[in-house]
Amino acid sequence: MESYKPVWLKGAIILAINLANAGYKPVTIGLGERDFYVDIQSDTSLTLDEAKKFAKYSEAEFKVEDNYINYNGIKIKMENSEINIPSSNPKYFEILNISTHHPEPTVQYVRIRGVAFETEEQLKDYLSWLEKAEETDHRLIGERLDLFSFHEEAGSGLVLFHPKGQIIRNELINYMREINEGMGYQEVYTSHVYKSDLWKISGHYTLYRDKLVLFNMEGDEYGVKPMNCPAHILIYKSKPRTYRDLPIRFSEFGHVYRWEKKGELYGLLRVRGFVQDDGHIFLREDQLKDEVKMLIKKTLEVWEKFGFKGEDVKVYLSTRPDESIGTDEQWEKATNALMTAMQELGLSFGIKEKEGAFYGPKIDFEIRDSLGRWWQMSTIQVDFNLPERFKLEYIDKDGSKKRPVMVHRAIYGSLDRFIAILLEHFNGRLPTWLSPIQVRILPISDEVNDYAEKILNDLKKSKIRAEIDYAGETLSKRIKNAYDQGVPYIIIVGKREANEGTVTIRGRGNIEIKNIKFEDFLNRLKNEILNRDVEQTAIKTLKK
Numbered sequence: 001m002e003s004y005k006p007v008w009l010k011g012a013i014i015l016a017i018n019l020a021n022a023g024y025k026p027v028t029i030g031l032g033e034r035d036f037y038v039d040i041q042s043d044t045s046l047t048l049d050e051a052k053k054f055a056k057y058s059e060a061e062f063k064v065e066d067n068y069i070n071y072n073g074i075k076i077k078m079e080n081s082e083i084n085i086p087s088s089n090p091k092y093f094e095i096l097n098i099s100t101h102h103p104e105p106t107v108q109y110v111r112i113r114g115v116a117f118e119t120e121e122q123l124k125d126y127l128s129w130l131e132k133a134e135e136t137d138h139r140l141i142g143e144r145l146d147l148f149s150f151h152e153e154a155g156s157g158l159v160l161f162h163p164k165g166q167i168i169r170n171e172l173i174n175y176m177r178e179i180n181e182g183m184g185y186q187e188v189y190t191s192h193v194y195k196s197d198l199w200k201i202s203g204h205y206t207l208y209r210d211k212l213v214l215f216n217m218e219g220d221e222y223g224v225k226p227m228n229c230p231a232h233i234l235i236y237k238s239k240p241r242t243y244r245d246l247p248i249r250f251s252e253f254g255h256v257y258r259w260e261k262k263g264e265l266y267g268l269l270r271v272r273g274f275v276q277d278d279g280h281i282f283l284r285e286d287q288l289k290d291e292v293k294m295l296i297k298k299t300l301e302v303w304e305k306f307g308f309k310g311e312d313v314k315v316y317l318s319t320r321p322d323e324s325i326g327t328d329e330q331w332e333k334a335t336n337a338l339m340t341a342m343q344e345l346g347l348s349f350g351i352k353e354k355e356g357a358f359y360g361p362k363i364d365f366e367i368r369d370s371l372g373r374w375w376q377m378s379t380i381q382v383d384f385n386l387p388e389r390f391k392l393e394y395i396d397k398d399g400s401k402k403r404p405v406m407v408h409r410a411i412y413g414s415l416d417r418f419i420a421i422l423l424e425h426f427n428g429r430l431p432t433w434l435s436p437i438q439v440r441i442l443p444i445s446d447e448v449n450d451y452a453e454k455i456l457n458d459l460k461k462s463k464i465r466a467e468i469d470y471a472g473e474t475l476s477k478r479i480k481n482a483y484d485q486g487v488p489y490i491i492i493v494g495k496r497e498a499n500e501g502t503v504t505i506r507g508r509g510n511i512e513i514k515n516i517k518f519e520d521f522l523n524r525l526k527n528e529i530l531n532r533d534v535e536q537t538a539i540k541t542l543k544k
């Protein structure tokens, strides 16, 4: 990719000059990861076809001045001015995308993204490579499925989830709520912003300083929360707790912000604001092993729900690092509790020597995706530090005051990052329960629209997310569209189906079943969704 960048930059210059010659106002050119871009100042957008007219080679004299291109007195800012502009010229162009953004509140730029090559073969090879990348890169899948977007004027690393993306988030949250409830968690809500005093007590003010967003209001300093723990601790401290109350388990889908460096941001995998399926447990030392055991069992159950099991899940125990707080006795007891929990479950696990946090030992879960990559997901961390800092206590049987053990835990980790991993793992073809559109109905002709609408109504009554793609495009084009948009089930209805009250069902992988009683399919589909099956069990059981 890097070797193409000089010629892309030249391509961007040529496109900008062509646009200038047609009366447009090009202001900036630069390089993205997979293409070049030209920004023009304009209140109205261009269509892809309009832009394509300008994407061709033309002879033009221009001068390079620092980070500007000077073309007949028109100055165009050039990002990536460190790249030497080649003397050879690209002759083969492709425009990939057009979008708009606001560099200033009252100014709009139209951004044209494209590529340019010296030979036709290079262009063809690149476009077929790009098509494959679109299948496996969550940023491109997200664009294709209309799930989320990032905008320059809104800030880097700060995502906007579209309606369809929010459906996926809600489904993941609903499932995790059930899992948490099953373990006895009480869900809480805490604010996005707290006074710096809180972050000073917790230690985040110094330890997390470079990622903490701070601001002043009415003479007080505030910080946007990078973690939910201190707020959960204040809820614990809001009243006296006794040995009988423990374990106390708080969960929250907590929105946290961490100011990562701009260069380290990467789609949903690395953002500045994200939601954790966070949870904190306050418990007695003697309760630690059983609590961790339950948590491990549930975590493995969750991963299996998404199809990650056996060899594709690894568990690690991280032990005391050289620099740490807490007594030898505390470390030994906690590390033993974690280890015994795993042993009693018959789990094989690796040990990461000295890789625990400075405040306690931890268990990590890694999963392997369909591309063979390992991702660290769930974590269970014992913490000796925060109970100390916040002077947490409970009243024991004998009336004495004791300090509880605290455990931080997350199963998905970051919801946003997990969505990125799922999109790449499934190539955008999510399990039915997670799919924003679960069924698309294709009437063969307008004559059967009534029947299609009746089916749509029945699906909606069963809370299945369905829509109709009315006749207009050819049937094969509409089938392809549904497939490209990751829709798991297609229902095709024609005259015969309408007369007989049946449907033709298409699932993924070209499975098609004709003349099925609609009710029969509906019941199986409801079960597939209710069970949150990772496979398309509705059509697979029909096929048998």
Ligand SMILES: [Zn+2]
Binding pocket: 227, 228, 229, 280, 408, 409
């Ligand atoms: Zn925490």
